Amino acid sequence: MLISGSAALAHIERASYWPDPAAESVGGQPAGGDVPDARSLFSALDESAPGQTRVVCVGGQPLAYRPDQEVHKREDQQVSHEEVDRLKKKVKKLRHAVKHASGEEKDRLRHKLHIAKKRLGQAKQDYQAALAAEMAARQAAQQAYEQALAEELAARAAYNEALAAQPSMQVLDSSIADALAHGYELQPSKPRVQVSYQEARRLRDFNARLLAECHYDSIQAAVNDSHNNDRVVVMPGTYTEPDSRAAPTDDPACDGLEEMNDRGQTGANSYRYVATCPNDQNLIAIVGREPGPDPPPQPPLDDRHKIPDEGPCIRCNLQLEGSGISPDDVIVDVGNVDSGNGAPADPAKDVGIRVDRADGFVLRNMTVRHAAEHGIYVVEVDGYRLEQFKTAYNEEYGVLTFTADHGLIQDCDAFGSGDSAIYPGSAPDTGEQVEAPDVQRYNTEIRRCDMHHSAAGYSGTDANAVWIHHNDFYDNALGFTTDVFTAAGHPGFPQDSDLIEDNDFYSNNFNPYVDQPDDTEIVPTIPVPVGTGLWIAGGNNNTLRDNRFWDNWRRGTMLFAVPDEFVCGPDTGNSQHGCDPTEVNTSYDNEYYGNVMGQAPGGTPDPNGTDFWWDQFPGNTGNCWHDNVGKNGDRASLTSDPPLSPIAGTSPPGFLPEDCDSPTNTGGGGDNDAELVSCLANFGEGAPTPCSWFTTPPEPQP
């Protein structure tokens, strides 16, 4: 019998592989091989563009689009008096001529005068008739115009009333009104985004057009009907996906589709399982490919390059986007809607949106919340873009990408997770361990995101070659962790080659290990030290430059080795070949420079407890901290453990190394590892050093 208190939502992950990083052609469009471009919302109804668009709205009923009709009023016609005037002049002239004529000439002129008078009379009659006709026409036109105008206004009012009563439009209208008055919030750390009247007007009108094409009230249903290069546009509203929620977990229909995972466990759900029972674990599943004709290798291959059981694309290059004014307008809720963007989550499924082998995937402009594990889960995908989104109170990770390549995560707000807000797990080995024909490159970029109010803002176990820049990490217990923990399940060991630059790490003093208000409570699933900006817990060749760390009450950064990452067991004939733990140890060659420590952006000293902390693990080489400044803007005001070298730019034993290549730049031991052992390996009775991590440190004073 096994512990199974949370069994209802459980699953074990399959052994995962890095996808082939080369692009393939799908319907004439490249899929994978690069980060996909996002297609403009306003092109969604362009029938000449590749793919088909499916529109989802609350209620799922279309409302025919009715553009405003112009009502034309008849223009007044001028009735000419010219003929009358001309004849009058002629008569007058003839009278004068008659008066001064004599004889036959006078008779001839009299005759002409007579004819002219007759014509004048007729002209006057014609004029009066024309005038009367014009006046009548004007009167009739006015009546017709007034009637048409009334009809148009009535029709317009009826349409607008129907539009305004449509639930998705109601959400949009409310959001637009608020955005016009106050802007909207994308990242709490940044000013609100302002919206112009023209932008709002255009967006509302386009949503009205989208509504005319709405035939779905379920995102999953629209996804299921989608194919390569298609789009799913989701109109504003909260989507709980009742059919997905009702789908059985551990569905007997998928018995027998489990596989053996890394750990030798049977029971991990295979890709075929996910494709066959997509809502077993997931509220929304985007199954990108057919399962391959052959079953996955059992046990899994040691070399995790290229997915061995991959079938052809069926939903590659899919774009899923909200059509609201901000991510708050389209909400995918996996749990308790009444909790809003807070707690409790009360999840119905493990995952909010799962993107599985769907190369070229784009997600934009929505919020995903309240999953038991991951809000957005991207696995074995080559080419993905997640932008303009929020994840809230997903109990494990807000975003989990796993063995996914060519990724971009940007302009987001992720918070409320028991582990971490964003987690690019096992990002491919495209750093110092890259294998030809691939070349060294950053495979995942994360920028302009807030990661906050979680146990950890960012976590990247065995996440290699990730470029993290211009993000804000705050109000976590630990702002950032990259590590090699749980290495057995994560290809890519050891972690290496991240570039972490131009980020702000501040006020990571949130203590999730004490009582919290119910509506913002997270339940931490990991032990981490409250009050810490960043740590590298086993990782090599990472670069941290030009970041700012302040107001982290325990430490700005920590670096320590994970000494016993794995063991070389008996040769199984499969994966033990070449095992040599001394060649893959951690942590080496991590470089910190150009960072501002203990000083807020305005220059005000706002110190960290200790700026730099290093365990000095015996034998570790190449780690260095140079050209950083402390709270007063100079080297002298830096704080560190071990202490700063007496001479800048050197690496004498027992001090924080500054010369990266010095032969004396080697970890010499020390007692800093006692803290790690007491907090991470607390077995045996009577541990002499209680773990201090779960107590909020006192605020350091400037």
Place this chain on the structure above:
Amino acid sequence: MAWTRPGAVAGTAVALIASTVVGCGGSGSPPQGGVGGPIAAPINLADCTDWEQASVEERLGTIEQLRNFVGGEVAGSGGRGVVLDDEDAYQLFENTCANEYARGFKLYKLYSRAAAFSGEAGQ
């Protein structure tokens, strides 16, 4: 320096483990079949709350499962994840899960972190 783990494990709960484990082949031989049965539980979601509510038999089955879960092959390295001695694992969870703040800690995460430092702790 790392603290020294007691050479002989004491306490009622650990005594229970010892007898159960020995009955299933001893600590050097992972418990089989009768302890935990086939692996079917959600080991990636089992947490300290589950541990606190579990019977000794359930706990032993979970430790066995964790040994497999964490101790799998580390792809590309040629090695396997390091595992804890079962008694150490039991004591780790006892020590950690007794704290209210740890109620949501995932057992596999505690296990893998402790395993990574087991050499240090055992010195």
